[in-house]
Amino acid sequence: MKTVVIVGAGMGGLATAARLANAGYEVAVFEARPQVGGRIGELRRDGYRFDTGPTLLMMLEPLERLFADLNRRVEDYLDLALIDPSYRVYFGDGTVFDSTPxxxxxxxxxxxxxxxxxxxxxxxxxxxxxxxxxxxxxxxxxxxxxxxxxxxxxxxxxxxxxxxxxxxxxxxxxxxxxxxxxxxxxxxxxxxxxxxxxxxxxxxxxxxxxxxxxGVWYPRGGMHRLPEAVARIAREEGAQIYLNQRVQEVLIESGRAVGARLASGEVLKADYVVINADAPTAYRELLPPTPYATRNFRNSCSALMFYIGYTEPLPHQLHHNVYFSHDFEANLRELFQENRVPSDPSFYTCLSNRTDPADAPAGCENLYVLVPVPNLTGEDARAAAPRVLQTVIERVGLKRERMQFVEMLTPHEWQAMGLWQGAAFGIAHTFFQSTAFRPSVQTPFRNCYLVGASTQPGNGIPMTLISAELVAQRILGTWGRKA
Known part of the structure; x- marks a missing residue:
């Protein structure tokens, strides 16, 4: 039986584990954090539940294909709800618009x-x-x-x-x-x-x-139900998933992956290694030196996150809401050209308790706020956070005395999760970082692969699931050259 070590239990790592275990491989997944899902995490506090990363699902086909390929039905594991209107839009001129498929x-x-x-x-x-x-x-x-x-x-x-x-x-x-x-x-x-x-x-x-x-979809119970469902299938197929186990390095001998070493010092031998980590981080920290380790990837922006327990109803808010800057073009210029926190930022809010009432106490709201800000190469978003939060309070119409708590996540925390330069969305989709130019799922080392948002085909849950398909096909030899 061929053995596989997978570094990281994000959606890409879990989907790869499920596919390879289904094909008869002995699969072990090692995750540094105490929960599966990578960026698709959740926060619970004082009776509130928040998704901490992605809050919606688009392009269902890759998820449906994963389940079908593993002889499962999505509806046996997930209760997907179409959110319609998709979101409410607040334009800078005061127009309120409900977008719908x-x-x-x-x-x-x-x-x-x-x-x-x-x-x-x-x-x-x-x-x-x-x-x-x-x-x-x-x-x-x-x-x-x-x-x-x-x-x-x-x-x-x-x-x-x-x-x-x-x-x-x-x-x-x-x-x-x-x-x-x-x-x-x-x-x-x-x-x-x-x-x-x-x-x-x-x-x-x-x-x-x-x-x-x-349209946009939401799994009842929260986005974290997605990785939990895929982890459940992986385990049903025989994969082992170990939490709180950090991989220190991937072991390479004669240009071939032969296993991994844990932070504890334990050495794990394997026929294949799949790395579900941000590609720049993987090449800099887990693999021997290659030109990829010094490549100057252009990263995405980051995100300043606020998770607010709010003790009064916000009837004007839908499940998803988008607030555009009063001067959107200035917003884009400040963020992407001047690399600083916009003076009047556009932002997104989510209240999952619109669909899952149990996500907040009765009469309260679990307000999730995402503000695009520079990654760690630009202005420090931590210093600007009080100003940004005040903008959110004014535009959403919040009362400070009703804010039971505010949890915050900055680019520094994204970096601590393994995202190079704290870029919350991985490497950017410029022309020379897309399709064949994007880091391949095949590393320069034989039997060593990458899976996830910063590899082919790209960012987002659907693309990550397709990335897992591509890795499995390489290992199984069902598409293109054999591993």
């Missing part, structure tokens, strides 16, 4: 809140994004890359030209909808890939389609 309701909302003249452009945008999404995912995302030649096949070049994938997202969205509010609404999603929508490629409009076309 329901085309009929969305057209009415645009006509009523923005302008009837924008409806045809919205419909064309969704149609073109749908066509691009269904072409791009199989051709560029769910794909193994061994060289740049795998990126520029005649078919892929044809798609690049047909859909103009490398044109500018901000400019292209503006060709469909003229109102700047809609331009913001249909492009801001790239901020969570570490990119300004003004600098992003048109291909990342697929995020808008995932959100506005297919």
């Amino acid at each position: 329901n085309i009929a309701r969305m057209t009415r909302e645009i006509a009523r809140k923005i302008s009837p003249n924008e409806v045809p452009g919205y419909l064309r945008l969704m149609a073109d994004l749908s066509a691009m999404y269904h072409a791009v995912v199989p051709a560029f995302v769910r794909r193994q890359y061994d060289s740049l030649a795998d990126l520029f096949t005649p078919y892929q070049v044809g798609l690049l030209l047909r859909h103009r994938l490398l044109s500018n997202l901000w400019w292209r969205v503006g060709r469909y909808v003229r109102d700047p509010r809609l331009q913001m609404l249909f492009s801001f999603q790239t901020m969570y890939l570490g990119l300004s929508p003004k600098d992003a490629l048109w291909v990342y409009g697929v995020l808008t389609y995932m959100e506005s076309g297919e």
Whole structure:
């Protein structure tokens, strides 16, 4: 029986463990933290429950494929709820807009809140994004890359030209909808890939389609139920998962992975090693020196998080809410060009107790706040936190005396979780850090692989699950070259 050591129990590591255990491999997962899930964590305090990282799920297909490949049904492990409206948007000019994947309701909302003249452009945008999404995912995302030649096949070049994938997202969205509010609404999603929508490629409009076309989902009980469900399946398949066990280094002999050494000094021998850690951190701290260890990756921005126990109802808030800066373009410039905490930041709030009432005591709210801020190469978000929190209080309409507690997470804590430079969303999706240019799941060492958000195909839960597919296919020899 072939043996596999997996470093880290994030979604990528757990999904890889489940797939390989199902294939008959002896799998052991070692996680430094006391809970599985990586960034998909949770916080419980004084009767409140918060998701600490991702708060929604888009693009269900990779999750459904994982369960189907393992002969399971999603509904036997998770109760997924479609959140509709997807979120409520508060624009700087006072407009309040409810975004929904329901085309009929969305057209009415645009006509009523923005302008009837924008409806045809919205419909064309969704149609073109749908066509691009269904072409791009199989051709560029769910794909193994061994060289740049795998990126520029005649078919892929044809798609690049047909859909103009490398044109500018901000400019292209503006060709469909003229109102700047809609331009913001249909492009801001790239901020969570570490990119300004003004600098992003048109291909990342697929995020808008995932959100506005297919909708956003939430597992009842919280996002942490996702890694718990995959961990349960991995264990059912025979994988062993060890918590509070930090891997110190991956052992390489003659260019091949042969196991790992724990922080305790214990040596674990294995035929394969899979590293579910941020790629820059893995190359700098877990593996022998390679050019990747000194590569100057461009990182995403970070996130300043507030978890607020609030003792009064906030009836104007939905499950998901987005607050745009009064000057969105200044917000983007300060964050992505000047590398400082925006003076008037855009931010996101979540109240999961809208869907799971047990997440907060009766009459109270579990208010989650995410503010995009620079990573540790920029202005220190800790120093700016009181100012940012005051902005949140004023825009959401909070009363300080009703704030039972405020827990905070800064880029320093993200870095402590293993995210290089405290970049909460991993390495950024620039052109030269995407597709074949992004760190491969195959490391330079034989039988040693990477899985997760900073490897191919990219950031986010669906991409991480596809990354696990790619790693399993490499090890099992079911796609491309054998390991």
